[in-house]
Amino acid sequence: MIQRNEVVLSVLGNLQEATETSGLAAMTRAAQEVDKLLAPFQLPKTLCHDFPEWTGIDRMAHGLYPPDAPHDLIPLSCTGEGNMLFDAVSMLLVGNTDLSLELQVRTVVEMVLWKRYYLSGMIDSKMMLQAVRFGLCAEESEDMLNLPVAVLEAIFDADVKASCFPGSYANMWHVYALSSVLQLNIYSIYPMFNHKIRPYFNRIIRPRTWPKDSEPLTLHIMWSGELQSESAFRPNHFVALVQTSDWTFGSPDSDQRVSPIKSEELLNDDSQLSYPSLKDKYNITKRTFYRWKRQTQEHCKKSAARYEAKYFLQSCYTEGKLIPLHQFKQFFPEISRSSYYNWKHELLKTGGNFSASSSTGEISPGESTEQEAWSSPDAKEDEPDQHDSVASMFGLSLGKLDLERAQNVAHMQEAKRCLQNCIAMNASLPFRLFKRFFPGISRSTYYNWRREAMLFIRGYKTSVGSSEDSSDADKSESPKSLSPVPLNRSNTAQSRMRVCRQNHRRFRLAYMSKKQLRDAAKLHIKRSKWSLTKFKLKFPSMSPCFYWLWRSSQNCKKKKKKVVFQSAGISAPQSLDNLATETRNMEKKESQTGHPFVESTKYLKSPAVPSFNPPHSKDATQSKMPVDEQVFAVDVVALANFKAKAKLFLQQRFEEKSFPTFKEFRSYFPFTPRSTYYMWKRALHHGVSLVHG
Amino acid sequence: MVNIIDHLIQVFLLRFLCLQMASATATYGQKESSDQNFDYMFKILIIGNSSVGKTSFLFRYADDSFTPAFVSTVGIDFKVKTIYRNDKRIKLQIWDTAGQERYRTITTAYYRGAMGFILMYDITNEESFNAVQDWSTQIKTYSWDNAQVLLVGNKCDMEDERVVSGERGRQLSEHLGFEFFEASAKDNINVKQTFERLVDIICEKMSESLDAGDPAVTGAKQGPQLTEQPAPPHQDCAC
Numbered sequence: 001m002i003q004r005n006e007v008v009l010s011v012l013g014n015l016q017e018a019t020e021t022s023g024l025a026a027m028t029r030a031a032q033e034v035d036k037l038l039a040p041f042q043l044p045k046t047l048c049h050d051f052p053e054w055t056g057i058d059r060m061a062h063g064l065y066p067p068d069a070p071h072d073l074i075p076l077s078c079t080g081e082g083n084m085l086f087d088a089v090s091m092l093l094v095g096n097t098d099l100s101l102e103l104q105v106r107t108v109v110e111m112v113l114w115k116r117y118y119l120s121g122m123i124d125s126k127m128m129l130q131a132v133r134f135g136l137c138a139e140e141s142e143d144m145l146n147l148p149v150a151v152l153e154a155i156f157d158a159d160v161k162a163s164c165f166p167g168s169y170a171n172m173w174h175v176y177a178l179s180s181v182l183q184l185n186i187y188s189i190y191p192m193f194n195h196k197i198r199p200y201f202n203r204i205i206r207p208r209t210w211p212k213d214s215e216p217l218t219l220h221i222m223w224s225g226e227l228q229s230e231s232a233f234r235p236n237h238f239v240a241l242v243q244t245s246d247w248t249f250g251s252p253d254s255d256q257r258v259s260p261i262k263s264e265e266l267l268n269d270d271s272q273l274s275y276p277s278l279k280d281k282y283n284i285t286k287r288t289f290y291r292w293k294r295q296t297q298e299h300c301k302k303s304a305a306r307y308e309a310k311y312f313l314q315s316c317y318t319e320g321k322l323i324p325l326h327q328f329k330q331f332f333p334e335i336s337r338s339s340y341y342n343w344k345h346e347l348l349k350t351g352g353n354f355s356a357s358s359s360t361g362e363i364s365p366g367e368s369t370e371q372e373a374w375s376s377p378d379a380k381e382d383e384p385d386q387h388d389s390v391a392s393m394f395g396l397s398l399g400k401l402d403l404e405r406a407q408n409v410a411h412m413q414e415a416k417r418c419l420q421n422c423i424a425m426n427a428s429l430p431f432r433l434f435k436r437f438f439p440g441i442s443r444s445t446y447y448n449w450r451r452e453a454m455l456f457i458r459g460y461k462t463s464v465g466s467s468e469d470s471s472d473a474d475k476s477e478s479p480k481s482l483s484p485v486p487l488n489r490s491n492t493a494q495s496r497m498r499v500c501r502q503n504h505r506r507f508r509l510a511y512m513s514k515k516q517l518r519d520a521a522k523l524h525i526k527r528s529k530w531s532l533t534k535f536k537l538k539f540p541s542m543s544p545c546f547y548w549l550w551r552s553s554q555n556c557k558k559k560k561k562k563v564v565f566q567s568a569g570i571s572a573p574q575s576l577d578n579l580a581t582e583t584r585n586m587e588k589k590e591s592q593t594g595h596p597f598v599e600s601t602k603y604l605k606s607p608a609v610p611s612f613n614p615p616h617s618k619d620a621t622q623s624k625m626p627v628d629e630q631v632f633a634v635d636v637v638a639l640a641n642f643k644a645k646a647k648l649f650l651q652q653r654f655e656e657k658s659f660p661t662f663k664e665f666r667s668y669f670p671f672t673p674r675s676t677y678y679m680w681k682r683a684l685h686h687g688v689s690l691v692h693g
Numbered sequence: 694m695v696n697i698i699d700h701l702i703q704v705f706l707l708r709f710l711c712l713q714m715a716s717a718t719a720t721y722g723q724k725e726s727s728d729q730n731f732d733y734m735f736k737i738l739i740i741g742n743s744s745v746g747k748t749s750f751l752f753r754y755a756d757d758s759f760t761p762a763f764v765s766t767v768g769i770d771f772k773v774k775t776i777y778r779n780d781k782r783i784k785l786q787i788w789d790t791a792g793q794e795r796y797r798t799i800t801t802a803y804y805r806g807a808m809g810f811i812l813m814y815d816i817t818n819e820e821s822f823n824a825v826q827d828w829s830t831q832i833k834t835y836s837w838d839n840a841q842v843l844l845v846g847n848k849c850d851m852e853d854e855r856v857v858s859g860e861r862g863r864q865l866s867e868h869l870g871f872e873f874f875e876a877s878a879k880d881n882i883n884v885k886q887t888f889e890r891l892v893d894i895i896c897e898k899m900s901e902s903l904d905a906g907d908p909a910v911t912g913a914k915q916g917p918q919l920t921e922q923p924a925p926p927h928q929d930c931a932c
Binding site for chain 2 (some may be wrong): 135151166
């Protein structure tokens with residue numbers, strides 16, 4: 001052990017000398033050397049379960065412990081310099097801080113040698129950079145979001161160098177690198193403050209690599225610091241969190257020490273708890289009890305209100321009328337002016353379409369991660385269990401999809417698809433017309449999509465047909481998969497419950513009015529055989545998807561239908577004609593590549609496409625089928641097929657260990673949104689197969 | 694005797710660092726960083742408005758070089774310079790910060806742990822002088838209370854274009870309680886002196902605190918939690 005310490009100290013000296021030359025070149029050389037020298041020393045593979053008696057509980061961290069974190073952990077007090085990331089982790093591994101310096105050295109080496117990975121190659125790079133941005137600034141400030149990557153890189157270099165000295169301050173990138181050094185997951189827990197930035201810090205960090213035979217263990221650390229006021233928290237240092245069972249209650253007053261956090265948890269779990277029932281269990285005063293209770297409730301209310309206001313603003317924006325401040329204030333008097341302007345600014349910058357616009361690929365990382373911020377769960381305390389490991393790992397926000405958003409997303413998707421179809425058929429759809437069909441969508445978004453679709457037409461390369469993954473629906477964070485309508489509906493059911501529960505009355509009203517509109521439209525379509533054009537004229541705000549769905553479901557009722565793809569020359573409204581043309585194009589393309597279209601459709605048994613019956617055989621009588629149903633089916637099939645191809649492509653490339661960047665991926669599959677790409681990438685990285693069978 | 698003083702200084706340094714953690718968990722003296730290639734390390738920041746010459750000042754001191762071309766600092770960087778003071782190797786980690794307004798929130802993140810500041814203005818630029826008060830407030834807000842500050846009026850070689858008289862600089866520095874130098878990175882006037890003086894002040898402050906029975910250590914920034922914590926025995930202080 002002595003020898004090991006000496007080696008660590010000497011290599012640290014080398015690294016320190018290397019910091020004296022400018023640039024990272026000398027550091028890289030030194031790091032390579034250090035990497036070799038430290039290779040013979042093994043790091044602990046398991047966590048320490050035996051802590052010295054004098055180790056105390058960090059009371060401040062105790063008081064800050066968030067209710068959504070695992071319940072059986074307690075923060076250990078620890079000493080050291082800087083913000084003590086390495087000390088805390090050393091505590092967890094060996095029960096003292098003997099390993100701190102070595103962990104620090106190894107983290108520096110990891111950061112230097114894998115700089116590119118952390119800054120851009122990693123699945124979580126953007127999340128990490130955003131966390132670093134926030135970690136660097138004293139307050140939550142909008143300026144920080146625009147901090148260019150070049151500046152961040154310069155800061156990264158400086159940070160790495162500074163980390164060669166004791167007492168340095170670790171940022172989020174150190175946590176990521178340390179996780180890789182240990183080949184362990186690090187669950188970084190962040191107190192229930194600063195809700196806008198919290199999701200970036202409160203998450204499970206996965207190592208770069210880990211032994212393939214087992215899932216990595218998870219160690220828990222927490223950001224702690226003094227509360228500056230009732231609601232202002234500035235993280236200051238890290239503390240180690242250990243299982244309650246590993247902690248031997250050494251001192252007589254330990255029971256009392258554990259009490260604050262326990263009782264707070266109970267408050268969250270069950271608001272029925274009364275003071276008398278708690279008093280006996282935990283030694284707290286009546287005043288303390290009611291203070292905690294009040295704080296907890298106030299906090300819940302506040303963040304629920306913010307959440308509601310934010311999404312209200314967003315849905316207003318998507319509908320094309322961003323309400324002015326005074327009107328907003330009428331609805332939400334408790335929301336501050338600055339919040340309104342912050343949100344407005346974000347909406348304007350991202351075009352209001354948080355999910356779909358990310359596929360354009362022209363936005364800076366700052367902006368795109370901002371969208372992630374929007375989709376991040378804001379009012380987590382409503383569902384303490386929601387933040388389980390899987391959800392946070394995938395950065396999903398399933399629980400928080402409210403239906404306005406779901407509908408908006410579906411609407412966006414629909415609009416985009418329509419545009420893509422038109423362009424694929426060489427038919428122009430000018431903005432003026434497009435605007436009439438899809439009033440909520442901005443001009444810039446239109447042009448982004450248009451450019452993207454044009455690119456696709458030029459650069460499209462077919463790959464082999466593949467299967468369709470039916471489990472996808474549960475994985476996607478918003479209804480982005482092939483058929484927005486059915487998915488949207490399932491979300492509707494889900495979120496309706498949620499809406500009721502959370503008493504989001506305004507959303508409910510908005511939902512009700514939309515539903516009425518939809519019901520009316522449905523009735524019209526079922527009764528009279530409207531053309532799509534007429535439908536569009538009567539219900540401009542509704543997605544044509546509904547039209548196809550209702551039409552086809554009506555047809556399905558009559559008798560079992562089969563789809564035929566050689567349909568042409570049937571008179572129909574203009575848009576139908578166009579779609580029919582596309583059918584032919586599609587078919588041509590497919591037969592050219594030797595994969596008949598029909599063949600690939602047989603995989604389409606996904607429950608996400610309820611109104612579609614896969615073809616069993618070709619039958620001459622089928623040509624009598626109403627054209628609109630065929631067209632709808634073809635439309636769905638075509639998209640499903642693209643998606644399946646995209647998945648197979650990714651899976652193959654993943655297996656070949658040459659995973660494409662989003663840029664490359666986009667050149668093959670421009671229809672697939674960026675977020676979907678990242679969702680699949682995440683899934684692959686976490687060992688989930690995209691293609692079954 | 695020398696050893697004891699040495700040890701005291703070391704203990705002081707450790708406490709100094711511990712103090713900056715608001716948690717102020719009360720164990721000291723666990724870490725011995727002295728067996729490295731330096732005895733002490735001081736973190737020093739150079740701050741001030743954009744283009745007052747912070748980077749040039751640092752390059753003059755660390756590399757004895759000067760480039761007249763203005764290149765705005767990207768984000769933040771630091772240079773290391775080792776000096777000898779009373780037979781001790783002192784490593785100075787000198788941080789060069791970006792003066793531009795938009796980087797200001799980042800740079801304040803680096804105030805943590807800084808023991809000294811060089812607050813710089815440009816004698817040919819009134820605005821940079823007017824901003825000194827703000828910078829001084831920033832230091833007070835984001836750094837440790839006992840951090841030492843020197844006020845430096847740079848570019849004193851450009852006498853023809855001077856707009857801030859030496860007297861005004863001196864008055865302001867007295868008002869703020871900082872020591873004051875006029876310097877020129879270009880002509881290498883007072884550059885080395887500035888840094889050496891800052892190091893001396895930091896050292897003085899250190900020994901002062903030790904003589905006065907650690908007023909700094911028991912100072913204001915400790916949370917109330919500290920007193921409730923069962924303090925582990927610290928033998929280090931007994932010697």
